[in-house]
Amino acid sequence: MKPNLATPAPDARRPVGRKLLCDADDLEDFATELERASNTLPQRINADPEKVEQGLAKLVLTLIELLRRLMERQAIHRIEAGSLTDDEIERLGQTFMKLQVRMEELKQIFELGDEDLNLNLGPLGDLM
Amino acid sequence: MIYLYAITDDSEVTTLPESGIGGAPLLTCAYREIAAVTSPVASAEIEPTADNVWRHEEIVEALMAESAVLPVRFGTVLADKAAVQATLAAHYSHFVTALDRVCGRVELGLRVLWEEVGCPTDKDNGGRMADSGRAYLMARVEEEHQVQAARQRGEALAAELDGPLADMAVESTHRALVTPRLLLTAAYLVEQDQVVPFQQRVRALGAAYPALRFLCTGPWPPYSFVGAVVSTANERER
Numbered sequence: 001m002k003p004n005l006a007t008p009a010p011d012a013r014r015p016v017g018r019k020l021l022c023d024a025d026d027l028e029d030f031a032t033e034l035e036r037a038s039n040t041l042p043q044r045i046n047a048d049p050e051k052v053e054q055g056l057a058k059l060v061l062t063l064i065e066l067l068r069r070l071m072e073r074q075a076i077h078r079i080e081a082g083s084l085t086d087d088e089i090e091r092l093g094q095t096f097m098k099l100q101v102r103m104e105e106l107k108q109i110f111e112l113g114d115e116d117l118n119l120n121l122g123p124l125g126d127l128m
Numbered sequence: 129m130i131y132l133y134a135i136t137d138d139s140e141v142t143t144l145p146e147s148g149i150g151g152a153p154l155l156t157c158a159y160r161e162i163a164a165v166t167s168p169v170a171s172a173e174i175e176p177t178a179d180n181v182w183r184h185e186e187i188v189e190a191l192m193a194e195s196a197v198l199p200v201r202f203g204t205v206l207a208d209k210a211a212v213q214a215t216l217a218a219h220y221s222h223f224v225t226a227l228d229r230v231c232g233r234v235e236l237g238l239r240v241l242w243e244e245v246g247c248p249t250d251k252d253n254g255g256r257m258a259d260s261g262r263a264y265l266m267a268r269v270e271e272e273h274q275v276q277a278a279r280q281r282g283e284a285l286a287a288e289l290d291g292p293l294a295d296m297a298v299e300s301t302h303r304a305l306v307t308p309r310l311l312l313t314a315a316y317l318v319e320q321d322q323v324v325p326f327q328q329r330v331r332a333l334g335a336a337y338p339a340l341r342f343l344c345t346g347p348w349p350p351y352s353f354v355g356a357v358v359s360t361a362n363e364r365e366r
Contacts, residue, residue: 021236021327021344022334030239030343033310076269086262093261096268 036115057110061103062117068099130157130212131169132204133187134349137227138195139163145190149174149183157209159216162223164200165191166212172205188349196231198223199349226354233298233317234347236326240289240312241341244278279305286312289333289340296326299353311340315352323347 075092078084084092107113131149139158148154148167156163165187174180181202188199206212216223258264286304289312294300302314318326323346330344 019345019348021323021346022330022342026341027343029241029341033241033307034239037306037310037313072265072268073272075265076272079265079269089265090261093258093263093265095261097258097261097264 054110054112057106058112058116061106061110061112065103065117068096068103072096129169129172130166130206130208131174132200132206132212133165133167133184134191134200135162135164135198135216135223135227136191136195137162137197137224137231141165141191141194143190143194145187148187149180154187157212157216159213159220162216162220162227164212164216166209169205174203174205176202185349192234192349196227197349198226198230198354199351201351230317230350230353233319233350234323235350235352236297236316236318236323236344236346237348237352238293238312238314238316238330238345239310239343240286241309241343242282242285242311243309243339244282282311289337290314292329292333293326296322296329301352317350317353320347 075084075096079089107117131152133148133154139156139161141156141163144154144156144165146154150167150169152167152169154165154167156165184202188197191197206215258267283304286302290300290302293314293316294302297316297318299317300314302312304312306313316326327344330342334340334342
């Protein structure tokens with residue numbers, strides 16, 4: 001875990017306040033969002049033998065989640081374009097629902113939360 | 129290993145702070161009329177602790193008080209003095225142009241949060257189930273429309289906030305919705321004497337948009353307006 005640069009520990013010698021040009025009584029909220037903005041795909045897989053499985057699972061599940069969302073979006077476009085029959089819509093919807101259930105199971109097995117599968121690529125923006 | 133703080137247009141800079149990261153003495157490395165301000169470090173990996181980050185910042189700011197400065201990104205380490213010299217020589221004309229551009233100017237940062245109902249969320253699947261495949265997909269279609277509409281509202285609002293501030297700046301950068309809640313992330317390069325008027329305009333925006341929350345910081349060295357000044361030794365290895 002990197003130290004949080006957005007909110008350096010309060011320190012009398014470091015007048016953090018002098019850098020604030022407007023009254024901000026809710027720095028915590030800003031810090032949370034900045035952390036989310038920089039929380040991207042792991043730069044390195046954790047090679048600690050205990051944790052390597054979870055690190056790989058995180059990467060693989062993130063990619064699967066990305067593909068699932070891309071396919072869902074593709075399906076949405078086709079529904080809007082009117083190029084799917086009722087039957088096809090039903091079957092696609094069932095498939096996506098089952099995929100989602102399976103993803104939830106995998107996330108539980110590897111003890112990963114939604115926050116861990118972050119599709120935001122920071123400076124490159126959202127993949128979607 | 130040599131740690132880099134900044135490049136200044138004054139090769140005879142005299143009023144250096146006493147010491148740099150880890151208490152090491154500060155040294156200048158001059159090339160023609162420009163100079164890099166450096167200090168020796170033991171390792172290429174500098175921990176981004178609050179102490180180290182503020183030390184870097186204080187040194188850059190002390191230099192800024194005396195001359196034009198290109199701040200180098202925190203954590204930049206080169207192999208040795210020869211590498212610093214080579215960098216200065218190789219990018220000399222780029223550095224001189226950039227120093228001229230930032231001279232007498234500072235960076236102000238602005239971040240704005242919004243609480244938008246139905247704002248785009250990362251968890252758009254929400255784990256909800258439906259009675260049929262069709263109902264599931266139709267709910268997704270509806271969600272997708274809301275997300276798109278909110279994104280458009282957000283981008284329009286971010287541009288509306290940025291406009292009057294960008295007008296006061298020499299240069300500016302802005303990005304809307306880096307995260308769903310972070311409506312605007314912007315940096316403005318302003319003349320020193322524009323800091324107070326800028327601050328007043330941000331306050332006026334805060335009053336005009338009471339539902340938004342503003343975080344305006346600075347004045348900073350112009351980190352966002354100098355590009356990648358130097359690529360570090362360890363970045364090149366990768």
